[in-house]
C-alpha cells in the first residue's frame with residue numbers, strides 16, 4: 001500500500017495501526033512497558049526515547065497526513081515547540097518569529113531565550129517583507145503561524161519558505177489552526193511543521209499532546225535534543241490520540257463546513273460589526289488563503305455592534321460554551337481581550353486590532369441550525385436586558 005495514494009479518511013483510520021497478532025483485535029494494543037528486552041538490533045525502546053510501539057506507530061499517521069518522512073509525538077504542543085526550537089538554536093543564534101503568535105510560544109521565547117543566549121526578533125507585520133526585514137546574519141530559524149490567533153491573518157507560506165531557502169534558514173510553522181486536513185505546509189516548501197495535538201488532532205478536549213513532522217534528518221536532530229529534555233507522552237494518551245485521529249478528517253471537515261455557514265450568517269447579521277474568516281471574500285488575504293489552504297478551517301472571530309456588550313452576550317449562550325481552549329467537537333467562544341490578550345494594555349490591544357468586542361469562535365460539529373439559533377437568542381436576550 002503506497003501511503004501517497006491513500007485517501008485522507010483511510011490514512012486517518014489505518015496508517016500507523018499496530019496489528020494485534022496475538023488476539024486479532026480490531027484496534028492497536030497499548031504497550032505500557034517502560035522496559036524492553038534488548039534486541040539483536042541496535043534499538044533500545046524506552047518511553048522517553050519516543051520509540052515505544054504506540055509512539056512509533058502513531059508518528060507514522062502524522063507523517064502520512066503532513067506528507068513527511070517522519071514525525072514525533074510530544075507531551076504537549078509546547079513540548080513540541082520548545083524541543084523543536086532548541087534542536088536548531090544555540091548560544092549566539094537568532095530566530096525570526098511572527099508577531100501574531102500563540103501566547104505560550106511567545107512567552108517561551110521572551111522568558112527563556114535570554115538564558116540560552118538565543119536572540120530573537122518579532123516581526124512588525126506578517127508579510128514576507130516583514131520577515132525579510134527581521135533577518136540578521138546569525139538568523140537560523142523563521143517561525144510562522146497561519147491562520148493566526150485570534151484575527152485569522154494569513155501568512156504567505158510559500159513566500160516565507162522560499163525566503164528561508166534562499167538564505168539557508170530553516171522554516172517552521174505552527175499548523176495547529178488549520179490542521180493537516182486544511183493545510184499541508186511541507187508541500188509549500190516549509191521545512192518543519194508542528195501541532196498542538198491538544199486541538200484538532202485530539203479534537204475532544206480531553207488530551208494534551210503535541211507533534212512535529214519533517215524529514216528523517218531533521219527529526220533525528222530534534223530527537224537528539226528531545227531525549228534529553230524528556231517531553232514524551234504516555235502510551236495511554238498516545239493510544240487515545242490514535243483513536244481520536246481516526247475521525248480527524250470527518251470532524252475537521254464537518255467543523256469547517258459549519259464555520260463557512262456561520263461566517264456567512266454572521267457577516268450578514270445586522271448586530272455583527274465585523275467577521276474575520278479567511279473563507280469570506282472580504283477577508284484581506286482570501287485569495288492567498290485559497291491558494292495555500294485546502295479549506296479555510298473552523299476558527300473565526302467576530303465583533304458585535306457597539307451597543308451589544310460582548311461579555312453579556314457570552315453569558316446568554318446556552319449551547320456554545322465559553323472556554324479557553326479550542327478545536328474540540330463542541331463549539332466554544334472566548335473574548336481575547338479578557339483571556340489570551342488580557343495582559344496587554346488597551347493601547348497595545350488597539351494597536352494589534354483586538355477590540356473588547358472581539359469574540360473568537362471555535363466552531364464544532366453541532367447542527368448549524370442549533371448554533372445559529374443559540375447566537376440569535378443570545379443577541380436578543382442581551383438587547384432586551386440592556387435596554388429594559
Ligand SMILES: *Cc1c(COP(=O)(O)O)cnc(C)c1O
Nearest residue numbers: 076077078102174176196198209
Ligand atoms: C494550544 C496551542 C499551542 C500550545 O499547545 P499545548 O498543547 O497547550 O501545549 C501552540 N500553538 C497553538 C496555535 C495553540 O493553539
